[in-house]
Amino acid sequence: xxxxxxxxxxxxxxxxxxxxxxxxxxxxxxxxxxxxxxxxxxxxxxxxxxxxxxxxxxxxxxxxxxxxxxxxxxxxxxxxxxxxxxxxxxxxxxxxxxxxxxxxxxxxxxxxxxxxxxxxxxxxxxxxxxxxxxxxxxxxxxxxxxxxxxxxxxxxxxxxxxxxxxxxxxxxxxxxxxxxxxxxxxxxxxxxxxxxxxxxxxxxxxxxxxxxxxxxxxxxxxxxxxxxxxxxxxxxxxxxxxxxxxxxxxxxxxxxxxxxxxxxxxxxxxxxxxxxxxxxxxxxxxxxxxxxxxxxxxxxxxxxxxxxxxxxxxxxxxxxxxxxxxxxxxxxxxxxxxxxxxxxxxxxxxxxxxxxxxxxxxxxxxxxxxxxxxxxxxxxxxxxxxxxxxxxxxxxxxxxxxxxxxxxxxxxxx
Amino acid sequence: xxxxxxxxxxxxxxxxxxxxxxxxxxxxxxxxxxxxxxxxxxxxxxxxxxxxxxxxxxxxxxxxxxxxxxxxxxxxxxxxxxxxxxxxxxxxxxxxxxxxxxxxxxxxxxxxxxxxxxxxxxxxxxxxxxxxxxxxxxxxxxxxxxxxxxxxxxxxxxxxxxxxxxxxxxxxxxxxxxxxxxxxxxxxxxxxxxxxxxxxxxxxxxxxxxxxxxxxxxxxxxxxxxxxxxxxxxxxxxxxxxxxxxxxxxxxxxxxxxxxxxxxxxxxxxxxxxxxxxxxxxxxxxxxxxxxxxxxxxxxxxxxxxxxxxxxxxxxxxxxxxxxxxxxxxxxxxxxxxxxxxxxxxxxxxxxxxxxxxxxxxxxxxxxxxxxxxxxxxxxxxxxxxxxxxxxxxxxxxxxxxxxxxxxxxxxxx
Numbered sequence: 001x002x003x004x005x006x007x008x009x010x011x012x013x014x015x016x017x018x019x020x021x022x023x024x025x026x027x028x029x030x031x032x033x034x035x036x037x038x039x040x041x042x043x044x045x046x047x048x049x050x051x052x053x054x055x056x057x058x059x060x061x062x063x064x065x066x067x068x069x070x071x072x073x074x075x076x077x078x079x080x081x082x083x084x085x086x087x088x089x090x091x092x093x094x095x096x097x098x099x100x101x102x103x104x105x106x107x108x109x110x111x112x113x114x115x116x117x118x119x120x121x122x123x124x125x126x127x128x129x130x131x132x133x134x135x136x137x138x139x140x141x142x143x144x145x146x147x148x149x150x151x152x153x154x155x156x157x158x159x160x161x162x163x164x165x166x167x168x169x170x171x172x173x174x175x176x177x178x179x180x181x182x183x184x185x186x187x188x189x190x191x192x193x194x195x196x197x198x199x200x201x202x203x204x205x206x207x208x209x210x211x212x213x214x215x216x217x218x219x220x221x222x223x224x225x226x227x228x229x230x231x232x233x234x235x236x237x238x239x240x241x242x243x244x245x246x247x248x249x250x251x252x253x254x255x256x257x258x259x260x261x262x263x264x265x266x267x268x269x270x271x272x273x274x275x276x277x278x279x280x281x282x283x284x285x286x287x288x289x290x291x292x293x294x295x296x297x298x299x300x301x302x303x304x305x306x307x308x309x310x311x312x313x314x315x316x317x318x319x320x321x322x323x324x325x326x327x328x329x330x331x332x333x334x335x336x337x338x339x340x341x342x343x344x345x346x347x348x349x350x351x352x353x354x355x356x357x358x359x360x361x362x363x364x365x366x367x368x369x370x371x372x373x374x375x376x377x378x379x380x381x382x383x384x385x386x387x388x389x390x391x392x393x394x395x396x397x398x399x400x401x402x403x404x405x406x407x408x409x410x411x412x413x414x
Numbered sequence: 415x416x417x418x419x420x421x422x423x424x425x426x427x428x429x430x431x432x433x434x435x436x437x438x439x440x441x442x443x444x445x446x447x448x449x450x451x452x453x454x455x456x457x458x459x460x461x462x463x464x465x466x467x468x469x470x471x472x473x474x475x476x477x478x479x480x481x482x483x484x485x486x487x488x489x490x491x492x493x494x495x496x497x498x499x500x501x502x503x504x505x506x507x508x509x510x511x512x513x514x515x516x517x518x519x520x521x522x523x524x525x526x527x528x529x530x531x532x533x534x535x536x537x538x539x540x541x542x543x544x545x546x547x548x549x550x551x552x553x554x555x556x557x558x559x560x561x562x563x564x565x566x567x568x569x570x571x572x573x574x575x576x577x578x579x580x581x582x583x584x585x586x587x588x589x590x591x592x593x594x595x596x597x598x599x600x601x602x603x604x605x606x607x608x609x610x611x612x613x614x615x616x617x618x619x620x621x622x623x624x625x626x627x628x629x630x631x632x633x634x635x636x637x638x639x640x641x642x643x644x645x646x647x648x649x650x651x652x653x654x655x656x657x658x659x660x661x662x663x664x665x666x667x668x669x670x671x672x673x674x675x676x677x678x679x680x681x682x683x684x685x686x687x688x689x690x691x692x693x694x695x696x697x698x699x700x701x702x703x704x705x706x707x708x709x710x711x712x713x714x715x716x717x718x719x720x721x722x723x724x725x726x727x728x729x730x731x732x733x734x735x736x737x738x739x740x741x742x743x744x745x746x747x748x749x750x751x752x753x754x755x756x757x758x759x760x761x762x763x764x765x766x767x768x769x770x771x772x773x774x775x776x777x778x779x780x781x782x783x784x785x786x787x788x789x790x791x792x793x794x795x796x797x798x799x800x801x802x803x804x805x806x807x808x809x810x811x812x813x814x815x816x817x818x819x820x821x822x823x824x825x826x827x828x
Contacts, residue, residue, distance in 0.1 A: 025604065029623050043795065045608065050790065052668065077640070077672055079600030081611040095672060097600055097720070097792075099611055140789045140796075147795055155826030156623025160722050161798045163604035163616035186493030186511055190439065190577035194459065197495040197513055202577035209443050209570025226491070254466065258491055258509060306511070308574050333801075333827075338777045363752045364818060365781040375554045376464065378511075381457065381561055382554075384575045387747075404778060412444075412569030413747075 001278045015325035020171045028154045030215040032328040035171040037148045043141035046099040051133045054091040055104035061127035069121050100134045107133035151330050173328030176216040179244040180207045183224045183251040203250040213411045214323045226258040239290045244299050251306030254284045261303045262286045280351040281377030282310035308380040313354045339369035339407045345399045347392035356386035387413045415692045429739035434585045442568045444629040446742040449585040451562045457555035460513040465547045468505040469518035475541035483535050514548045521547035565744045587742030590630040593658040594621045597638045597665040617664040627825045628737045640672040653704045665720030668698045675717045676700045694765040695791030696724035722794040727768045753783035753821045759813045761806040770800035801827045
C-alpha cells in the first residue's frame with residue numbers, strides 16, 4: 001500500500017499546469033501569473049512632487065536661514081505638466097503627484113508659504129536641501145524592470161501594480177474546472193428529510209466549498225445511486241474534458257459489493273494509478289487518468305471514500321496540491337507546518353492518523369494544538385470545530401504535552 | 415489629530431451589522447451565520463455500521479476464540495433498513511453506513527468471513543467485543559444540539575455540516591456592497607497609455623481586489639476628474655443606499671485647492687466624523703456617514719488619500735474592520751499579530767509609520783519580519799513584494815534585531 005508521500009508524488013507527476021490564457025485584469029484575482037510582468041515605463045515617469053507646495057531652487061537659501069520671497073511663475077495641478085523652468089528668485093506652485101519643473105531641486109510645503117500678490121514668502125523651519133519632497137524619475141522602477149515573476153499569485157496589491165504598468169490583459173493560468181459527484185443509495189438532497197436508513201448528501205456541498213476556497217470553479221452533478229447504469233452515465237459526464245480538468249467522486253470506492261466506482265471508471269477508459277493509501281481515515285482513495293485523443297491534459301479523477309472526514313483528508317492531502325499545480329500556484333509559504341501539543345495524547349494504530357485539533361497562535365506566531373474528542377471518520381461536527389488535523393505517525397505511542405507534530409491546516413479557518 | 419485607535423473606535427461605532435437574510439446554502443460560502451444552527455435529528459440517526467461485514471451477537475464467541483459458523487438471514491445495503499432481528503447463531507450482512515439490525519451488538523469485518531452456502535464462517539483475529547465497528551445512535555450529535563453558533567464564518571466544512579442537519583437556507587449576514595470611485599485629473603484607465611504628467615488609475619482595481627478578498631461585493635464607478643460638477647454627480651451615485659453599504663473614494667482629500675471631495679460629500683449630506691489621523695502614510699483620511707430617511711443603515715463613506723500605499727494602509731486599518739463588522743464576522747483569531755525584526759532599523763518620524771516587510775514563518779510558527787527598502791507612500795511595487803506592514807511607533811528610535819513589533823498582515827499573502 002502506498003504511503004501518503006508516495007501517493008502524492010504520483011498525483012503531482014500527473015498534474016501539469018493548464019495552458020495559459022490572456023484575461024482581463026479585473027477577472028484575474030486569485031489566479032497565478034504565467035508570464036513575467038514588466039514595467040512599460042519608468043516609475044515615477046517624471047520627477048514627481050510628493051507634497052502640495054512650491055518648487056524652488058535650494059540655492060536661494062544659501063545666504064539665509066529664514067524667509068525667502070520668490071516670484072510665482074506657474075501653477076501645476078496633478079495631470080498637467082510645467083511649462084516654465086524655475087530659476088533662482090522664482091517658484092512654481094506644484095500639486096502632489098505633478099511633475100517638478102525643470103531647474104527646481106526642492107519642494108517647500110504650502111504650510112510654510114504666505115502668498116503675497118504674485119509672489120510668495122516661504123519660511124520653512126530649515127532651509128530646503130536639494131531633493132526635498134520630490135521623487136526622481138525612475139526611482140521606484142526602471143523601464144523594463146520586472147514587477148512580478150511568472151508563478152506569482154495575483155492578489156489585490158498585484159492588481160494595483162499591474163494596472164500601474166499597463167498589464168491590462170496578463171497571461172495567467174486559468175482556474176481549474178472541477179466536476180463533483182456524490183454517489184450512494186443512502187443519500188438524499190440536503191433540503192429533504194431523510195427516510196429510514198437514509199442520510200443527507202453533505203459531500204457535494206463540502207467539496208464545492210473546498211474547490212471554490214481553492215480558487216477553482218465547481219460544477220456539481222446530480223447524486224447517483226449505487227446502480228451500474230446510473231453511475232456509468234453520471235461518471236461519463238464528469239469525465240468529459242470539455243467540462244472537467246479534475247473530477248471528484250465521493251463514495252463507492254471501498255471493497256464492498258456496492259462499491260462500483262473504480263470498476264466503472266476503468267470501463268470508461270480511466271487508467272488507474274493507485275487505489276489504497278496507508279492513512280487513516282481515507283484509506284480506499286482511488287486516483288486515475290482519463291485521456292482523450294487530441295487533448296493535451298487528461299481528466300484527473302479522484303474517487304474519495306464516502307464519509308465526509310475521509311473526503312476532507314483526501315482533499316487536503318491530494319486534491320488541493322493537484323489543484324494548485326494545475327493552476328500554476330507557487331509553493332506554499334509554510335509547506336510543512338507543525339504545532340506543539342498542549343496535552344498528552346495516546347495514539348494507537350498502524351496507519352498515520354489525521355486527527356482534528358484546535359490551534360492557538362501566540363502573538364509572535366507559535367502554534368499550539370489541542371486534539372478534540374472525536375467520534376471517528378464520519379464525525380464532521382467535531383471537524384467543524386477544528387482548525388487543523390494533527391498527524392500522528394503510524395505505531396502505538398504516548399505523546400507528551402510539548403511535543404511538536406506535523407499538522408494539516410483546514411482552509412478557510414483563520 | 416486622532417490616533418489610529420481613536421479613529422478605529424469611531425469607525426466601529428458606526429458599523430452595525432446589516433439586516434440578516436435567508437440564503438441558499440450553496441451561496442453562503444464566506445458569509446457569517448446570523449442564527450445558531452441546530453441538529454434537526456440525532457447523528458447518526460440509527461446504530462450505524464462503520465465497516466462492511468456481518469452483524470452478530472458477541473455472545474456467540476463466549477465459548478470459543480476461533481471460527482464461528484452462523485446462518486445469514488439478511489443483506490442490508492446502505493440506504494436500506496434491516497427487517498430481521500439478529501439472534502445467537504444468526505448474522506446479517508450489513509454495508510458501511512447502514513443500520514445495525516436489532517439484537518446484534520458487534521460487527522465482524524468481511525475480511526474475516528468465508529461464505530458457506532446460506533451460512534458464513536467468521537474467524538476474526540480476536541472474539542468481537544460488544545460495540546465493535548458500529549456507532550450508537552446519537553453518538554455524534556443529540557437532536558437539537560447546536561452545530562454552529564451565530565457569528566460563525568461559513569467555510570466548506572460548515573457547508574457540509576449544515577447540509578447534514580438540513581440547514582438548507584440559513585440566516586446569514588449578507589455580503590456588504592461596496593462602491594468604489596477614484597478621483598484625479600491625472601488618472602487614465604489602466605489599458606491606456608498615460609500622456610505627459612498622467613498616470614494610470616491603479617486604485618480602483620486595488621480597492622476592488624481588497625473588497626473582494628474581504629468577501630464583499632464591489633461596484634467600480636468611472637473615474638472622476640477634480641471638477642466640482644463631475645465629482646458631485648459621481649459622489650451622489652456612490653452615496654445611493656440602494657447600491658452601497660459602504661463607499662470608498664480615493665484622492666481629493668488632502669488640503670490642496672483641488673481636494674474637493676470632503677466638501678462636496680458634506681454638501682451631499684454626509685455627516686463628517688473625522689478627517690485626519692496620526693499615521694504615516696495616509697494621514698488625510700476622511701470618514702463620514704450619509705443617512706437616508708427610512709433606511710436603518712447609513713452609507714459609510716471613506717475618503718482615502720490618492721497614493722496607493724495610503725489607500726492600502728487606510729483600507730487595512732479602517733475599511734477592513736468596518737466590512738467585517740457589517741458582515742457579522744467574528745473577531746480575528748490573531749487580532750494583534752507581532753513579528754520579530756531580523757535586522758536593526760532606524761526609524762525617524764512623529765507619526766506611527768506602516769512600513770512594508772517580508773515575513774518568514776518558522777515551522778512552529780514564529781514570525782520574523784524584514785523591512786524592505788522602500789521609496790515611500792507612492793511605492794506600490796515594493797509593497798507587492800511585502801507580506802505585511804511593520805508598525806514603528808511615533809518618535810525617533812533605533813530598533814535592534816530581535817525586537818518584537820506589531821504588524822498588519824496584507825490579505826491574500828499566504
